[in-house]
Amino acid sequence: MDWQWFHRLGSPRWFYEKTSRWMPWLLSVTLVLLAVGVVWGLGYAPMDSKQGNSYRIIYIHVPAAFLALAGYYVMAIAGAVGMIWQMKMSYMVMRAAAPIGAILTFLALITGALWGKPTWGTWWVWDARITSMLILLFLYLGVIALQGAYQQQQTANKACAILALVGTVNIPIIYKSVDWWFTLHQPATLKLVGESSIDPSMAYPLLVMIAGFYGLYSWLLMHWVRADILQSESKTSWVKELVAAK
Amino acid sequence: MNNQSVALNSNLTPPSTTSLYSTLLSVFRRELRIAFRQQSDMLNPILFFLMVVTMMPLGISPQASVLSELAPGLLWVIALLACLLSLDGLFRSDYEDGTLEQCILSTQPLYFIVLVKVIVHWLTTGLPLTLVAPVLGILLALPADGFIPLWLSLLVGTATLSFVGAIGAALTVSLRKGGLLLSLIIMPLYVPVLIFGASTVRYAVEGVPYGSTLAVLGVFFALAFVLAPLAIAGALRMSVEE
Numbered sequence: 247m248d249w250q251w252f253h254r255l256g257s258p259r260w261f262y263e264k265t266s267r268w269m270p271w272l273l274s275v276t277l278v279l280l281a282v283g284v285v286w287g288l289g290y291a292p293m294d295s296k297q298g299n300s301y302r303i304i305y306i307h308v309p310a311a312f313l314a315l316a317g318y319y320v321m322a323i324a325g326a327v328g329m330i331w332q333m334k335m336s337y338m339v340m341r342a343a344a345p346i347g348a349i350l351t352f353l354a355l356i357t358g359a360l361w362g363k364p365t366w367g368t369w370w371v372w373d374a375r376i377t378s379m380l381i382l383l384f385l386y387l388g389v390i391a392l393q394g395a396y397q398q399q400q401t402a403n404k405a406c407a408i409l410a411l412v413g414t415v416n417i418p419i420i421y422k423s424v425d426w427w428f429t430l431h432q433p434a435t436l437k438l439v440g441e442s443s444i445d446p447s448m449a450y451p452l453l454v455m456i457a458g459f460y461g462l463y464s465w466l467l468m469h470w471v472r473a474d475i476l477q478s479e480s481k482t483s484w485v486k487e488l489v490a491a492k
Numbered sequence: 493m494n495n496q497s498v499a500l501n502s503n504l505t506p507p508s509t510t511s512l513y514s515t516l517l518s519v520f521r522r523e524l525r526i527a528f529r530q531q532s533d534m535l536n537p538i539l540f541f542l543m544v545v546t547m548m549p550l551g552i553s554p555q556a557s558v559l560s561e562l563a564p565g566l567l568w569v570i571a572l573l574a575c576l577l578s579l580d581g582l583f584r585s586d587y588e589d590g591t592l593e594q595c596i597l598s599t600q601p602l603y604f605i606v607l608v609k610v611i612v613h614w615l616t617t618g619l620p621l622t623l624v625a626p627v628l629g630i631l632l633a634l635p636a637d638g639f640i641p642l643w644l645s646l647l648v649g650t651a652t653l654s655f656v657g658a659i660g661a662a663l664t665v666s667l668r669k670g671g672l673l674l675s676l677i678i679m680p681l682y683v684p685v686l687i688f689g690a691s692t693v694r695y696a697v698e699g700v701p702y703g704s705t706l707a708v709l710g711v712f713f714a715l716a717f718v719l720a721p722l723a724i725a726g727a728l729r730m731s732v733e734e
Contacts, residue, residue, distance in 0.1 A: 381680050381683055384676075384679070384680040385680050387676070388676050388677035388680065389677075391673055391676055391677065392663065392664075392673065392677055395664070395667050395670075395673055396667070396734075398734060401666070401730060401731075401733070401734045404730040405663050405727065405730060405731075408659075408663060408723055408726055408727050408730065409659075409663060409677055411723070412659055412681065412723050413680075413681070415719065416680075416681050416684075419684050419712070419715075420680070420681075420683050420684055422684075423683060423684035423687045423688065424683070424687070426687070427687045427691070430691060
C-alpha cells in the first residue's frame with residue numbers, strides 16, 4: 247500500500263495549501279445545509295402537539311450535543327496518532343478540537359436550559375444527560391487547562407494526549423454511572439423528547455442540521471488548525487512568503 | 493531532605509543480579525520508609541477529613557435527622573477531596589531529586605515500579621482515611637447499618653481514587669503549581685467511584701442489599717489497577733523528558 251498520502255498529511259505546508267482550496271467549498275456546502283435546516287426546521291416542520299414551538303430548539307441542541315461527544319473522540323484519536331507516529335499535525339488537530347468541543351458542549355447545555363424553562367418550568371434539572379454533558383464539559387476544560395499550564399508545546403501535547411486517552415476510557419463508564427445514578431434518585435417523571443419516536447416530518451430537518459453541524463465542525467477545525475500552522479511555522483520561509491504576498 | 497538519603501540501591505547494581513521481585517521489594521520498603529519519615533503527609537489528609545466534617549453541622553444543621561440523611565454522601569465527597577489533596581506530592585520529591593529518572597532508566601519495567609508506588613500511597617493515605625471514617629460517621633450521625641458498608645466501600649474506593657489520581661499527579665509533576673490543576677483534571681474522572689461509593693452506603697442505610705454496588709466498585713478498582721499504571725508510566729516518561 248502506498249503510504250505517501252499519510253506522510254504528506256504530516257506536513258503543515260502541504261495541509262495548509264490543500265485546505266486553502268477545500269475551505270471555500272466546505273464552507274458553502276455547510277452554509278447551504280445550515281440554511282436549509284434552519285428554515286425547514288423553524289419554519290416548515292409541524293408544531294409539536296405537547297410542547298408547541300419550544301421543541302424547535304432541538305434543531306440546534308441535538309446536533310451540538312452530537313458533535314460535542316464526537317469531538318472528544320476526534321481529540322483523543324488525534325492525540326493517539328500524534329503519540330504513536332510523532333506527527334505534529336495530529337497534535338495541532340488535537341489542540342484545536344479541545345476548545346471547539348468545549349464550545350459545542352456549552353452550547354448544548356445552554357440550549358438545553360433554554361428549552362427546559364418553558365417545558366419543565368426550570369432552567370436546570372439534575373437529569374442524567376444534562377449531568378453527563380456537564381461532566382464532559384469539565385473533561386474538555388481539564389484538557390484546555392493542562393494545555394495552558396506547560397511552557398513547552400511538545401510536553402503539553404503529550405500530556406494532553408494522555409489525558410484525552412484516559413478520558414476516552416472513562417467516558418462510557420461515566421455515562422453509564424450517571425445513568426444508573428439518575429434512575430436511582432429520580433423515577434422517570436421527566437422525559438426528554440424521544441428521538442426514536444420523532445415524526446419523519448420533524449426528523450428530516452434534524453438530519454440536515456446534523457449534517458450541517460458536521461460540516462461546520464470540520465470547517466472550524468480546519469480553520470483553527472490553519473491558524474495554528476501559521477503561528478507555529480511563522481519562522482519558515484513559506485509562511486514568510488505567504489505573509490509578504492498579502 | 494530525608495528522601496535523598498534513601499537510595500534506590502537495587503537500580504544501581506547491574507541488571508543481571510537483581511530480580512524484578514527484589515527491585516519491587518526495595519521500592520516498597522523505600523516508599524514506606526519515606527512515608528513514615530514525613531508523617532505530616534500522612535496525617536494532613538486525615539486532619540482535613542476531620543475538619544471538613546466538623547464544618548458540616550456548623551454550616552447545615554446539627555440536627556441528627558438532617559445529618560444522618562446527608563451523611564453517606566458527605567462522608568464520601570469529603571474523603572474524595574482528602575484523597576485529591578494527598579496526591580500532589582506523590583511523585584514530586586522523586587522528580588526533584590532524580591529518583592524518577594533512575595526508575596525510568598532501570599532495567600525493570602516502570603509499570604511495576606509505579607504500581608508499587610501507588611500501592612504504598614494508598615497504604616499511607618487511603619487506608620488511614622478508611623480507618624478513621626467510621627469515627628467521622630458517628631460525628632455525622634450515620635445510622636448503624638451504614639458503618640460496615642462505609643468502611644468496605646471506602647476501602648475499595650480510595651484504592652481506585654489513588655490509582656486514577658496518580659495519573660493526574662504524573663501529568664502535573666513537572667509543573668510548579670500543579671495542585672489545583674491536578675484536581676481539575678482528575679475530579680471528573682472520580683464521578684463513577686463517588687456515585688457507586690455513596691450509593692453503597694445509602695443502600696445499606698435504607699436496608700437494600702448493597703452487594704451489587706460494592707461489586708461495581710470492585711470492577712472499577714480492577715480496571716484502574718491494571719490500566720492506570722500504563723498511563724502513569726507514560727505520563728512520567730513525558731514529564732522527565734521535558
